[in-house]
Amino acid sequence: MKYAFYPGCTQESTAIEFGRSSEEVCRRLGIELEEIPDWNCCGASSGHFLDDDLAHALTARNLALAEGQGLDTAIVCAACYLRLRCTQIKARESADFKKKMAEVIGMPYEATRTVRHLLDIIVNDLGIEEVTKKIVKPLTGLRLAPYYGCYLVRPPEIVGFDDPENPLSMDRLLTALGAEALDWAGKVDCCGGSLILSKEEIAMKLLGEVIEDAREVDAEAIVVACPMCHANLDMRQSGKNRLPILYFTELIGLALDIEESSTWFKKHMVDAIPLLRKHGLI
């Protein structure tokens, strides 16, 4: 199993632990990732806000480079994932659009390859059974709220590897890792990440509601697959007894007993180590 890898800008900065854990977990699971050479920022939520062609061209350059590698692309950031998929799907629907993109990026682009989120790859390509076979340390006793947020599941015509209202892929994965995956109300709500700098009070209300929903089912931590959700929930959570926010890849790493996993958890603003220690996982 080999994919072109689009890390996205956050994997070297705010979500460094997501990047490191994704790469290490893939290596252990036999998923080969070949970084897209000279990839650029996809423009995330801001590109399409300002100009449609700009947003599509920023992603098309990456898609064209991955096409040059002859591989489908694996993505870890949910926001990058939606943006790249939008362009890929539009290019498949319209030859004129494809031609326009090739002209703007100065590179051939045929939209022959596709784009996948790492969660989709692990659950559906590799299969949960393959992960289960490698578990050394089951995450027994951990009560986790799997949080999908927006772009992993919406809009389903563009992303759509799971149900948009009640997605279950992360639930199944966490259950297989030995944890208790809780059914909760906030799993596909928006955390307001795109407004955290510009309209902080709106984002704070939205992320507060996500945290409250998780508390309502007595979750001990929230599990995410998006660096934007993570930054928002981990850095901006207020009050005492803050809930740790964990990446799904970190939890796979923990269950596989990957030595480096303790270094990932040190990167969080909300300390996850006491919780993991309580359950004898670290």
Added chain:
Amino acid sequence: MASKPKYNNTVCDPSFAAQVRERSGVEIERCYQCMTCTLGCDANFAMDVAPNQIVRLTQIGMKEAVLTSSSIWVCTSCEACVTRCPNEINIPHLMDCLHQIALEEETPVKEPAVPVFHRAFMAPVRQFGRQFEVLMTGLFILKARKFSLRDMLTNAKLGFGMFTRGKLKFGPHRIKGTKAMNDIFQKTLGGRGT
């Protein structure tokens, strides 16, 4: 004497619906006001015009009412409305089209910090090809004038927390294809800055 407002919310522009339809491809005429979008909208509490009303006002050409609303800026693009709309009306894409028109036509912006953020986000991308968070945040703080003590304390606390955890890059990563990036911005935005 108060200056005459540049925009009057009662004025109707009959060509507006066609302008939006043509530019975005969003089939706004299909809306029959079931309000599914508004009922599921997480940001509706912060909007002065509900999402279903944005669609209706656009249909009937109330251009100024739409473009001067807070709603088009506080939409989080969470994609819940388009996912649930029985008529598959792509409201987030409609919102994109509306901000773009508002910015191009220099309509008074109800929530100016929002476009300031998006432009600050794109500046390092244009220059280096990748995001450089320190520069992006600095530009945003300067241009949105986020100088209150509260803002400063929040930023200092977050900055310090990120620094000690090795989450802040101090220099940008410049990709090799910066010329290609510049071409992309030139060919799409043209003279319009980021």
